[in-house]
Amino acid sequence: MKTKKVGSAGRFGSRYGKNLRTNFRKVEDQKTGGWECPSCLKKTLKREAAGIWKCKSCGYKFAGKAYKPS
Ligand SMILES: [Zn+2]
Incomplete structure (x- = not known):
């Protein structure tokens, strides 16, 4: 398998970026x-x-989790 111009770092970066956006x-x-x-x-x-x-x-005010009420 031939390496693309971006290389392994580029492929990882793309995947990482997608996860980051989703999260x-x-x-x-x-x-x-x-x-x-x-x-x-x-x-x-x-x-x-x-x-x-x-x-x-x-x-009504209460303490919950940072991104979820409970
Ligand atoms: Zn209420």
Whole structure:
């Protein structure tokens, strides 16, 4: 098998970059995607800070994980 112009480092870089993008998008989705409030059960939960979650509807605030409420 012949080596491409980019070589083994280039192939690894491409794969690594794709994974990185996928992971980043997953985190972004979790940050903004509607999580269910444990108090009023509406999907209005928002991440206020890393590990702090607040419901926009009832104002319920609690500590969770950095990118997930629980
Ligand atoms: Zn709520």
